[in-house]
Amino acid sequence: MRSTLFRESVLARRWNLFATFAAKFALARDALADRERDPRLRRVSVSERTFDRWMAGDVKGLPYPNTCRVLEHLFGVEAERLFAPPTPAPTHPVSDRGARVADRRELRLQDTESTDPYGPGEESVGDRLLTGVREAADVSWAFVRSMDGSNVDAYELDFWQREIAGLANAYVHAPLRPLFRELVVVRDHLFALLRGRQTPGQRRTLLLLAGTSCLLLAHASQNLGDPHSAMRQIRAARACADEGDQPHLLAWAHGTAALIAEWSPRHLQAAPDLAAHGVELSPKGPSRVRNLAVRARAAARIGDTATASAVLELLDRERNRQPSRDAMADFGGLLSFPEAKCEYYLGGTYLLLGRHVEAEHHARSAIAMYEAGPADQRSYGDETLARFDVIAARLIEGDLATARLGFEHILSVPSEKHIGQFDGALDRLLPLARTPQARALVEDVRNEWAPPKIASEHPLPSP
Known part of the structure; x- marks a missing residue:
């Protein structure tokens, strides 16, 4: 198993369950599709097998470009860095456990600065509970969308109408x-x-x-x-x-x-x-x-x-x-x-x-x-x-x-x-x-x- 920034980022956010990661990925994908008005992004998905390979560091090359776009939006880091080894630990003497905590705090700080509306800060027991509540809601919402939602929206229909007209x-x-x-x-x-x-x-x-x-x-x-x-x-x-x-x-x-x-x-x-x-x-x-x-x-x-x-x-x-x-x-x-x-x-x-x-x-x-x-x-x-x-x-x-x-x-x-x-x-x-x-x-x-x-x-x- 090869350590990568992707693996460390997923573990730091406690997204190591595939269902949790898939829900987060889907939310980021849809948000990016809406922001950039690019309905093709809504077709991007990650299989459980691919997720397991990424977690194991079994990556021979970068994913497809649109997948990279979603990952970069999700983590706030370039895809090249995500699938590379994480940044080395600081040179000042700290214990192994202290280094891991410092690394995780840095990752959380990067994440919260870009995606968390509540802002950065120390992760208390209450913070962890709140994170769990949000993740549970994310998984539930992703399931509802897959169950009875639509796989297209007005933007996508307009996109395909323009494609047909163009052709x-x-x-x-x-x-x-x-x-x-x-x-x-x-x-x-x-x-x-x-x-x-x-x-x-x-x-x-x-x-x-x-x-x-x-x-x-x-x-x-x-x-x-x-x-x-x-x-x-x-x-x-x-x-x-x-x-x-x-x-x-x-x-x-x-x-x-x-x-x-x-x-x-x-x-x-x-x-x-x-x-x-x-x-x-x-x-x-x-x-x-x-x-x-x-x-x-x-x-x-x-x-x-x-x-x-x-x-x-x-x-x-x-x-x-x-x-x-x-x-x-x-x-x-x-x-x-x-x-x-x-x-x-x-x-x-x-x-x-x-x-x-x-x-x-x-x-x-x-x-x-x-x-x-x-x-x-x-x-x-x-x-x-x-x-x-x-x-x-x-x-x-x-x-x-x-x-x-x-x-x-x-x-x-x-x-x-x-x-x-x-x-x-x-x-x-x-x-x-x-x-x-x-x-x-x-x-x-x-x-x-x-x-x-x-x-x-x-x-x-x-x-």
């Missing part, structure tokens, strides 16, 4: 692969919280956040070329929406399921029905407008001109209504449906309907809006797909010079920003190339194009 906004302009890893980490934290206890209102909010993280992972999985995994994420998002009574999340999940099916040739026929269900579930607001746009394009893609035209008329009326509050659109970014995105959808729909003049008008409008808007709201995916629509319209007109300029823009997109839909959009251009020169142009671009793919040989699960 949703970053999604439209940042490279996807690093973002995917961040989404997985956030989802895992939210799932861990949901395994604990919360008030009904807190749990409903956590389910919205967890379901939204799954929804973002569904979009990411689709963009990375794996629609099978994307649909599994959709099912998780729907489960969270159902349990948390979150209609906006449920409606958005159905719309995203329709998008996934629309870009998958094997499941294209299911896309319009999925989108129609999303429209039925959508309250008034951006989610409804978005699902109408998805439904119109999906219907046009399977050749249902009548339905597509009817939905376009309904979409036009819905766009002009006063927007209402929308739990998904409040996150912003990918989970909003701005005018530029709507114009991109309209361009794609009119192109599928064979109305390429209107298609080019809306596609160019989307590109102009993205170019003129803030950089952090510029969706490279939608803008690039809108450029594909302009190229398609130009190929139909036989305008190879403008089509070639469009391809130059597309080929300048960094490879880390390629998404799976680009490949499908490029494949759809070849039938529109009606002359040898046009076909040669498209083939040249295909030869330069190498978007990343994640093969998925499984059928899509039902959403």
Whole structure:
């Protein structure tokens, strides 16, 4: 057993019972989390096995940084000093017992100066009793919190809402692969919280956040070329929406399921029905407008001109209504449906309907809006797909010079920003190339194009 300042500090405070130490640690942790407004600290804990190792001096390195922060707040000493040997005894001659008493008094003085509201002083029998009373109350309170308290508070819920909003906004302009890893980490934290206890209102909010993280992972999985995994994420998002009574999340999940099916040739026929269900579930607001746009394009893609035209008329009326509050659109970014995105959808729909003049008008409008808007709201995916629509319209007109300029823009997109839909959009251009020169142009671009793919040989699960 190796003596350390941690061991001496614990013994001096009579915290050598693990339950006592754990209660003190939890109180210090929560106080520090409140003071620094850092909800991540509330997840820090120490197991009994770790505590025993610390007491035995069996420490090969410092604990994790957040654990060190709590320990430093608890003892008022840097972590490096806590796990080092204690300060040597004073050089003036004193008995061993006197040295131990002096050391303990010094430790108590350090502790009371930083944490004891009653101030320093000699420890009498009454002081020891009062200390015992406080420790008993600490243990009782820690137990009550673990029994029927909540593992989140308003600060933490606000923190995770900001995290989801930040990721949703970053999604439209940042490279996807690093973002995917961040989404997985956030989802895992939210799932861990949901395994604990919360008030009904807190749990409903956590389910919205967890379901939204799954929804973002569904979009990411689709963009990375794996629609099978994307649909599994959709099912998780729907489960969270159902349990948390979150209609906006449920409606958005159905719309995203329709998008996934629309870009998958094997499941294209299911896309319009999925989108129609999303429209039925959508309250008034951006989610409804978005699902109408998805439904119109999906219907046009399977050749249902009548339905597509009817939905376009309904979409036009819905766009002009006063927007209402929308739990998904409040996150912003990918989970909003701005005018530029709507114009991109309209361009794609009119192109599928064979109305390429209107298609080019809306596609160019989307590109102009993205170019003129803030950089952090510029969706490279939608803008690039809108450029594909302009190229398609130009190929139909036989305008190879403008089509070639469009391809130059597309080929300048960094490879880390390629998404799976680009490949499908490029494949759809070849039938529109009606002359040898046009076909040669498209083939040249295909030869330069190498978007990343994640093969998925499984059928899509039902959403």
